[in-house]
Amino acid sequence: MDKRIDSNITRGSAELAILTLLNERPLYGFEIAKHIEERTAGALRFTMASLYPMLYELEQRGCVKARWETNPAGRDRRYYSLTAAGKKELVPLRREWKRFFHALDGLAGLNHA
Amino acid sequence: MDVNQREEIISELAAHLEDLYQEHRTHGMSESMAFQLCLRQVAEGHRIARSIERTKEGVMNHRTKALWLPGLATLATASILLVILQPISSLQPKTFWVNGEQLGVDLRWLTLLPICGAAGAYLSRRAGGKTLTCLVAGMFPAIIMLGSYCLFFPVGLLERNSFISHHLLYLGLSLLDTTVLPASALFLGAAALAFQRRDRTGTHNAS
Numbered sequence: 312m313d314k315r316i317d318s319n320i321t322r323g324s325a326e327l328a329i330l331t332l333l334n335e336r337p338l339y340g341f342e343i344a345k346h347i348e349e350r351t352a353g354a355l356r357f358t359m360a361s362l363y364p365m366l367y368e369l370e371q372r373g374c375v376k377a378r379w380e381t382n383p384a385g386r387d388r389r390y391y392s393l394t395a396a397g398k399k400e401l402v403p404l405r406r407e408w409k410r411f412f413h414a415l416d417g418l419a420g421l422n423h424a
Numbered sequence: 425m426d427v428n429q430r431e432e433i434i435s436e437l438a439a440h441l442e443d444l445y446q447e448h449r450t451h452g453m454s455e456s457m458a459f460q461l462c463l464r465q466v467a468e469g470h471r472i473a474r475s476i477e478r479t480k481e482g483v484m485n486h487r488t489k490a491l492w493l494p495g496l497a498t499l500a501t502a503s504i505l506l507v508i509l510q511p512i513s514s515l516q517p518k519t520f521w522v523n524g525e526q527l528g529v530d531l532r533w534l535t536l537l538p539i540c541g542a543a544g545a546y547l548s549r550r551a552g553g554k555t556l557t558c559l560v561a562g563m564f565p566a567i568i569m570l571g572s573y574c575l576f577f578p579v580g581l582l583e584r585n586s587f588i589s590h591h592l593l594y595l596g597l598s599l600l601d602t603t604v605l606p607a608s609a610l611f612l613g614a615a616a617l618a619f620q621r622r623d624r625t626g627t628h629n630a631s
Contacts, residue, residue: 340436341443359440360468363433364475371479371486372552389436 325365327408328355330393330401333375337392339382340366366391374400433476441465490553495564498544498610502565505540506533527597534609540565541613548618555618562614566607573599 328347332338338346343366344357369375374397382388393401441462448458509532520527545562553561560567577595 339439341440344440345447358468359437359465360472360475363437363440363472364479367433367476367479386439386442387435388439389432 324355324408325357325361326369327401327404329365329369330374330397330404333391333393334398334401337380337390339388339390341388343391369397373397437472486552489551490548490557491561494544494547494551494553494558494561495567497547498540498562498564499568501540501543502537502606502610505536506530509533509536527601529601529605534605537606537609538613538616541610541615542617543613544610545614545617549620558618559611559614562618563607563610566603566610569603569606573603 328351329343332343332346340362344362347355347357366375366377370377370391373394375391376394377389377391379387380390444465445458445462448461449455453461509530520529541562543562544564545558548558548561
């Protein structure tokens with residue numbers, strides 16, 4: 312079975328994944344992509360083409376803010392952190408996704424599949 | 425996009441490729457293989473550039489979509505409504521006299537204005553406008569009128585023997601009639617939409 316989830320769902324869940332990670336601590340682009348891939352066992356995978364437009368969109372909407380900092384390896388990286396507005400957005404977003412999966416579970420019996 | 429913004433994006437993407445290359449090398453990949461894999465990410469360069477450009481700028485910027493267009497829509501609707509109402513109804517605007525000065529209030533128009541305000545606020549909200557933006561878009565016609573008064577009133581006062589300087593009460597009543605009352609009516613409609621809780625369903629649909 313293909314471990315990669317359908318690209319439509321991936322795109323829709325990307326926002327939740329990024330905001331959730333940034334809610335834990337500030338991260339830069341590469342770290343975000345790596346963490347998401349690791350923590351979803353490769354089900355969600357970002358390329359440059361999918362990650363950065365999403366990050367810039369979140370930044371424009373005021374959900375995240377970015378600033379250049381030096382990482383532990385001594386290189387300058389653009390770190391993204393969640394803003395108060397982003398934190399506020401995350402709460403209903405999580406609730407909606409929970410409802411979405413619950414509804415899907417009720418329909419397709421995912422827990423018993 | 426300005427030059428600084430462009431350079432910042434290039435630096436960020438270059439840093440990403442650098443990290444990716446280092447990671448491949450850490451996992452024991454040969455230099456050429458690691459380089460090839462990084463190159464694959466850049467192969468979609470045009471798509472990335474287009475996508476970023478679209479995100480950064482959009483077809484219209486956020487202010488245009490959330491403020492100017494909804495505001496102009498409110499202004500157009502309110503104006504059209506005023507033009508339509510005048511000939512089709514036999515009821516004339518109610519006239520009040522205050523110290524010899526006339527105040528004409530078109531109650532039919534004022535009654536319908538909250539709908540215009542709500543429509544403007546709705547369009548602004550749909551475009552991602554915040555509460556204040558929604559309110560401004562919904563009350564746009566009144567704001568334009570107030571702006572006109574602010575512009576012409578001082579000019580009128582400067583002019584010797586001008587109508588305004590001799591009829592300040594008339595000016596006040598006129599301000600009430602064309603700005604304050606419509607603003608209140610528009611506010612009623614706009615506020616109903618602007619202060620409503622946001623439904624998050626549309627923002628993350630899985631499509």
